[in-house]
Amino acid sequence: MTAPAPQLPFERPNALELAPLLARLREEGPITRVTTPAGDPAWLVTRYEEARVVLGDTRFSRLRPDSEDAPRISESALHTRPAPTPEEEDREHTRMRRMLTPAFSAPRMRRLGGRIGELAASCLETMDEERSRDPERAVNLHDHLSFPLPVMVICELLGVPVADRDLLRGWSERIGALYDGADGAAAMAEFEAYVAAIAEEKRKKPGQDVISDILAVQAEDPSFTEGEMTRLAVGLLFAGHETTSARIDLGVLFLLSDTGRRDRFVADPEVLARATVEEVLRMSAPGGLGLTRYAREDVTVAGTAIARGEAVLVAINAANRDGRAFEGPDTFDPSRSPNAHLAFGHGGYYCIGNVLARTEMQVALTALFRRFPGLRLAVDARSLRDHSERLAGGLGEVPVLW
Amino acid sequence: MVNGEQPREWSVARVEADTSRCVSSGQCAVTAPLVFDQDEAGQVVVLAAEPGGRAAEQARQAAAMCPASAIRLYPAP
Numbered sequence: 001m002t003a004p005a006p007q008l009p010f011e012r013p014n015a016l017e018l019a020p021l022l023a024r025l026r027e028e029g030p031i032t033r034v035t036t037p038a039g040d041p042a043w044l045v046t047r048y049e050e051a052r053v054v055l056g057d058t059r060f061s062r063l064r065p066d067s068e069d070a071p072r073i074s075e076s077a078l079h080t081r082p083a084p085t086p087e088e089e090d091r092e093h094t095r096m097r098r099m100l101t102p103a104f105s106a107p108r109m110r111r112l113g114g115r116i117g118e119l120a121a122s123c124l125e126t127m128d129e130e131r132s133r134d135p136e137r138a139v140n141l142h143d144h145l146s147f148p149l150p151v152m153v154i155c156e157l158l159g160v161p162v163a164d165r166d167l168l169r170g171w172s173e174r175i176g177a178l179y180d181g182a183d184g185a186a187a188m189a190e191f192e193a194y195v196a197a198i199a200e201e202k203r204k205k206p207g208q209d210v211i212s213d214i215l216a217v218q219a220e221d222p223s224f225t226e227g228e229m230t231r232l233a234v235g236l237l238f239a240g241h242e243t244t245s246a247r248i249d250l251g252v253l254f255l256l257s258d259t260g261r262r263d264r265f266v267a268d269p270e271v272l273a274r275a276t277v278e279e280v281l282r283m284s285a286p287g288g289l290g291l292t293r294y295a296r297e298d299v300t301v302a303g304t305a306i307a308r309g310e311a312v313l314v315a316i317n318a319a320n321r322d323g324r325a326f327e328g329p330d331t332f333d334p335s336r337s338p339n340a341h342l343a344f345g346h347g348g349y350y351c352i353g354n355v356l357a358r359t360e361m362q363v364a365l366t367a368l369f370r371r372f373p374g375l376r377l378a379v380d381a382r383s384l385r386d387h388s389e390r391l392a393g394g395l396g397e398v399p400v401l402w
Numbered sequence: 403m404v405n406g407e408q409p410r411e412w413s414v415a416r417v418e419a420d421t422s423r424c425v426s427s428g429q430c431a432v433t434a435p436l437v438f439d440q441d442e443a444g445q446v447v448v449l450a451a452e453p454g455g456r457a458a459e460q461a462r463q464a465a466a467m468c469p470a471s472a473i474r475l476y477p478a479p
Binding site: 056097101102104105106107109274278337338339340341344345346347348350351352354355358359 | 425426427428429431432433435439440442443444459462463465466467469470471
């Protein structure tokens with residue numbers, strides 16, 4: 001009898017290091033059997049080359065097939081939403097990319113860069129005021145920069161009131177929860193109703209924002225359903241801040257966990273930001289699952305037969321620290337070039353918000369260390385834990401002093 | 403050859419982007435702004451087909467990272 005397949009997410013010592021079991025599995029082979037948080041079987045890909053192959057292979061889809069026997073990943077509302085047919089999934093995805101690519105393109109993000117800088121400056125101002133009330137007390141970077149900056153930017157882009165950010169935060173945390181499915185479903189229903197109400201307003205009075213753009217496309221296309229529109233808007237609001245917040249927290253944590261590393265960055269943030277952000281993206285590992293795929297047909301990966309309908313989790317965090325692809329994979333080294341990490345995926349589903357996320361991270365780290373060059377952690381970096389019980393992971397708390 | 407990049411010894415003489423493969427991720431325009439941009443629809447645009455110095459380094463990074471493997475680098479003859 002074989003041992004039961006290990007269940008995700010694996011135990012991690014702290015937010016900077018990966019689960020030791022991930023490294024062990026990666027040494028044993030590129031792909032292995034695991035048990036999902038929901039208790040179902042899945043394949044886990046841990047090596048870089050194979051991860052890239054699976055992510056680039058169109059024989060895998062992103063959404064769970066509409067079948068009772070399809071393995072479940074978790075109880076998160078983002079994992080359990082009703083799946084369309086493969087044809088519908090492809091059609092929705094193509095439409096989404098065509099519709100949204102211009103709004104998230106590099107030229108558009110360059111024009112937005114100055115605005116992101118203004119918002120970052122206002123966050124840092126509030127952070128400074130908070131500290132001046134009691135200079136001895138640590139300030140939570142998450143509450144003052146890592147959370148508000150991405151959420152303000154995505155709200156402005158989508159045309160959603162920034163004042164509602166705590167509502168968005170609450171729903172996002174609840175729909176990403178891996179375990180309490182009933183609460184996640186209730187949160188998703190509230191989140192979708194909220195977005196539907198905003199859309200109703202914008203139909204009467206369109207604005208210069210992404211939701212208005214989506215509604216304009218929908219008005220011309222009878223096959224573009226209301227459900228698809230609200231799912232898309234919720235997805236953008238969720239992905240538009242949860243993941244970036246986590247990466248900013250972790251980026252600062254990586255820089256502060258070694259004073260020499262921080263000082264090298266502080267010496268020239270504008271020049272170093274680009275490469276530093278890429279290395280932060282490679283090493284930071286929020287969440288413990290990876291990217292989900294389902295085989296649309298029988299596929300062989302690295303000699304392993306994956307049957308149609310089976311689930312594959314691509315552990316991009318493990319792949320990003322695969323010594324076959326990166327020299328000294330566990331060392332934080334912004335000078336590595338090229339740095340072809342998989343933080344945004346690979347292939348046709350590559351994150352459409354990658355330019356936005358990169359811009360926000362560059363602006364956030366530059367502004368933060370320009371203003372507070374002596375920033376330091378108020379606690380041991382290794383005492384901070386990733387919220388691996390949530391789909392997007394993240395820290396929630398990064399206490400800093402300066 | 404590790405993760406699709408070219409051996410580092412040779413210098414990049416020429417850059418080509420295959421627009422039929424491009425998935426409009428914008429990755430190249432943000433990691434190699436000296437070499438690439440996107441047009442209004444998001445398609446890749448080559449700004450510097452014969453990059454040198456820092457631009458060549460950026461081109462290598464963008465090529466290794468391109469999610470659609472749409473960037474080709476050619477060495478000096």
